[in-house]
Amino acid sequence: MTRRIRTPWEVFIRPRRGLSHQHVGSVHGADAEMALANARDLYARRGDPVSIWVVPSEAVRASSPAEKDPLFANAADKPYRYPEFFVTLHEDGDEQH
Amino acid sequence: MDDEGVVRLDAEYDEARLSAHFEALLAAGERIEPRDWMPEGYRRMLLRQIAQHAHSEIIGMQPEGAWLTRAPTLHRKAVLLAKVQDEAGHGLYLYAAAETLGVSRAELLDALHSGHQRYAATFNHPALTWADAGAIAWLTDGAAVVNQVPLCQTSYGPYARAMRRVCQEEAFHVRQGYDMLHALCQGTPQQKEMAQDAVNRWWLPAVALMFGPPDTVAGGADARTAAMGAAVTRRSMAWGIKRHTNDELRQRFVDQVVPQAERLGLTLPDPGIRWNEERGHYDFGPIDWRVFRDSLGDGSLVARQRLAHRVAAHEDGAWVREAVDAHAAGGGDWREAA
Numbered sequence A: 001m002t003r004r005i006r007t008p009w010e011v012f013i014r015p016r017r018g019l020s021h022q023h024v025g026s027v028h029g030a031d032a033e034m035a036l037a038n039a040r041d042l043y044a045r046r047g048d049p050v051s052i053w054v055v056p057s058e059a060v061r062a063s064s065p066a067e068k069d070p071l072f073a074n075a076a077d078k079p080y081r082y083p084e085f086f087v088t089l090h091e092d093g094d095e096q097h
Numbered sequence B: 001m002d003d004e005g006v007v008r009l010d011a012e013y014d015e016a017r018l019s020a021h022f023e024a025l026l027a028a029g030e031r032i033e034p035r036d037w038m039p040e041g042y043r044r045m046l047l048r049q050i051a052q053h054a055h056s057e058i059i060g061m062q063p064e065g066a067w068l069t070r071a072p073t074l075h076r077k078a079v080l081l082a083k084v085q086d087e088a089g090h091g092l093y094l095y096a097a098a099e100t101l102g103v104s105r106a107e108l109l110d111a112l113h114s115g116h117q118r119y120a121a122t123f124n125h126p127a128l129t130w131a132d133a134g135a136i137a138w139l140t141d142g143a144a145v146v147n148q149v150p151l152c153q154t155s156y157g158p159y160a161r162a163m164r165r166v167c168q169e170e171a172f173h174v175r176q177g178y179d180m181l182h183a184l185c186q187g188t189p190q191q192k193e194m195a196q197d198a199v200n201r202w203w204l205p206a207v208a209l210m211f212g213p214p215d216t217v218a219g220g221a222d223a224r225t226a227a228m229g230a231a232v233t234r235r236s237m238a239w240g241i242k243r244h245t246n247d248e249l250r251q252r253f254v255d256q257v258v259p260q261a262e263r264l265g266l267t268l269p270d271p272g273i274r275w276n277e278e279r280g281h282y283d284f285g286p287i288d289w290r291v292f293r294d295s296l297g298d299g300s301l302v303a304r305q306r307l308a309h310r311v312a313a314h315e316d317g318a319w320v321r322e323a324v325d326a327h328a329a330g331g332g333d334w335r336e337a338a
């Protein structure tokens, strides 16, 4: 696929060591170098980020809202996946460990 | 994130169910995200507001940008450069947010250039002296912050996220503008007069235009128009786009800025400004439709210059865009490790 100057890229920044890359927004660019340079100018004017990822927006495979129930309904009907479902380990509740 | 644009209706859901789900999200104070179904009116209102906001950010670079080469010291020049660059960034955050609603940035720029979409008329006023750069940042950026802080909670996710980035940067804008005026007010009588002059010029554009037309005023010659403004505001608030009326935010701005002007030893050019013990707010001259319209500067020489400058900048960059596209079409190596 031919990219153009207006091809959108998603930008992810690791704000500091120990944190994962987080989505911060998008930029345009004809190639990865241009997208990176634009991302640096736009999203790294302040702070001290450790690294930037750019990913072509078209490469992102998104779940659609209509899939919401089958995809994300796990938690609702499986309360036993949470510790609060069970008897506490101490008489006074979970405060003391 | 998704360049397919507006989400297609899923066959299983009829519009009423989608609409009920949308309203339930709003009622729960949840954000609407790009792939969610949304009423066409909501999408249009958002698009219009975000586009106008984005256009205002980049047109707003012009009055201060004109002073970059004439800044009095290298320090002030570096600061102003950073400020103006931020405004370009604000435009880009907002264009990216608008793109999630299914329009391209190119279409938005075309609409700006052809006059089909507007920008804040505040910037149709000239920056005549160096002090104007300070007054613009203190007053119009200050007014923008009052508008934008509640927009960080607006119902459309991408817009709210863009506003949070913008707000983090605006505090610097306001402070450096106030600092410029503060320095002038500590200087010679002529410098202080220059500061007062600039404040006289920028007060009305800030207090009238940055908050939009009056939307709570009852009666008056233009009651019908004011009622329409109020209806738009009500719709916007029902959809969680706006959180306050224009007039409420305007009052908040006046309350903030009056003591700041006193500290500078400058007078805000409104004889109606005085503390109202009963209301717990500063009174100020009424911004009715006449005041609003008079301050628009529509069709003025400056308004034409702003747009012409913008169009020229865009056209001057056309060869770069074409060269990049030609390079990419010829197999430019975007795929590093292909």
Ligand SMILES: [Fe+2]
Binding pocket: B057, B086, B087, B090, B166
């Ligand atoms: Fe801005």
Ligand SMILES: [Fe+2]
Binding pocket: B087, B141, B170, B173
């Ligand atoms: Fe600003």
